[in-house]
Structures are given as C-alpha cells and as structure tokens.
Amino acid sequence: MFAGLLVLLTLSACSPTLTSFTQRMYDEYDWTESELKRIQFYVSDDIVLRRQLTGGKSEIISGEIKVIDGREVEEVVIRRKTPGVLLFLPKENRFAVSFEADGDDRYLVFGPNPKAGSRYALLASEWRRRSGTVTYEGRKFQVDASSAFASLMVDLKKIRKISVSSRTARGRKVND
Template sequence: MFLFLLAALSSCSPRLSYFTQDLYERNRWSDSELKKIQFYLSDDVYLRRKLGDNSSEIVEGKVRVVNGQKIEEIYIPRSTPGVFMFSPKANRFAVAFENGSDSRFLMFGPNPKAGERFVLLAKDWERSTGTVTYDGKEYEVNYGAAFAGLMVDLRRIDRQDRNSRTAEGRKVD
C-alpha cells in the first residue's frame, strides 16, 4: 500500500530538468509559446543593495542594518515558479518570479561552462559578487547565484506539445 501511494505521489510531482540551449533549439519555441511554459529556479538567489541615508522607499524587500548601513534584501528560494516575460535579444530570457511590477525579473542565458544551461546573467561578475538589475535597481548577488538556472517540467511540456485523443469506437447501427 505504501509503495503504491509513493508511486502515485511521485508520478504527480514535476520532473524538473535544466532548461538548456539544446532543448530550446530542438523545440524552436516562439515567445508566445515560452509564456506558456512554467519555469522554476534551480537554486536560492539573494539580491542585496545598500540604501543611502535618504532612502526610505522600500516596497516589499526586507531592510536590515548591517554595520550601520541599511541593506535591502530580496530572497528568491529554489523551486520558485517563474514566467517568461520577454527576450531582449537572442538566447536571453527575462523571467519573473513574483507578481507586481513587470520590471521585477532576472535575465537568464546559456552558459558554456554550465553545459549550455540557462543560468542567471549579471552585468558583470567581480570576485565573489555579480551585479543584476531587478525592478529597475541594481542589486548584488553572490557568486553561487551564477549557476542558478532555469528548470522545467519536461513531462508537462511533452503533454502540451502532443495533440492526442483516444478513439471511442464505432458500433453498427
């Protein structure tokens, strides 16, 4: 009984795989098709930015005081679902992981060092941090976020791409 229940539950859970350049090229999805795909984040991403003394405009991020400095933090946990917003150029995806402003997105693209997986892109990586734009503001991310990638449920995508039906049979009148 327990094995049956375990098998039933596991068949319902998503089978997440990394979204890769090869997968993208094989399927040749348009932007409208990409908007129908549920993406997931592979690893935790922490966004941090220092606030000036006069900054008081914090909407949904958490503010902490570290060594006398105000720091705004936004945490996006692994497995957070995201949606494709737009593609500013070839092989670049803007993906949003929260509701609200359409400017709350992160950029992803294929990385040859990560097996052509679509991973978080930053303006630049310097030592242990990168700089990303989120909600129109610049944030720092730690180096570990460089390999945070997009994941998809391949079984669900396969079901969407397949047009099938079951014949009910036909009887003599």
C-alpha cells in the same frame, strides 16, 4: 510503514520532474516567444539579491530591510523551485523571467552558459570573484557568486505536451 511508503511514492509521482532548460532544448523545439510564455519555469537554486540603502528617503516594495554589518540592506530572496514566467526576450537567447506576481519590472535575465552545459543561467551585467550586479525593479542589486549557478528548469512532461507538431501541405490537384 508500508502505508507511509505508499503515500511518499504517490506524492513524488505528482511532483514535477524538473530538468535544466538548455540551449539545445531551445533549439530542438524551436519555440516562439508566445509558446515560451506558456512554459512554467522554475529556478534551480536560491537567489539572494541585496542592495545597500543609502541615507535619506528609500522605498521598499518587494524586499525587506535587514541590518548587515551595521548597514541597512534591502534583500529579495527567490527560493529554489520558485515558479516563474517569461515576460519577454530582451535579445536573442536571453529570457526575462519574473518570479513575482505583481510588477513587470521584477525580473531577472537568464541566458545559455557554455561553461555549464549551455544551461540558461542567471546573467549579471558584471561578475566579480564573489559577487555579481543584476538589475531588478530598475535598480542595481548584488548577488553572491553562488547565485551564478542558478539556472532555469522546466517540467519536461508538461513541455512535451506544449510542443507543436507541424507539416507542410503538398497541395491537391483536380482528378482528370
């Protein structure tokens, strides 16, 4: 039993300590876009993207087809703690983050949510009571309301290693 506890403690010590990425953290460290691209992000909660397939020809690339209530639906699932990287900043305080290795059009947009302590949460073009609309791979997908709480997380220990120390040179004069 003691050996099992020791193994559990060792494994938990190796796993990242994930912390919500917030606007305050972003402002405090004042990272550039290139520095942000070196940070490993994670998603806090499952995100399930769904879109109904219409009749005719359809091409499924990253998702899988499911039949829900007799309709064909493409579904893309991003599980909690899935690692992601920043691709670009669409505008101020907006992060386009990809959780898939292939395809730079496979990203979701996150931004600070004042109702959630300014955590960088999933943004949708429109939220209704039970769902939101997001663009993924250039197509419109629906996400359920629980995905509204999905936010970006970071390993704070690694973040502190990335931070850049800066100083301003005062100049140097010739000795008389």
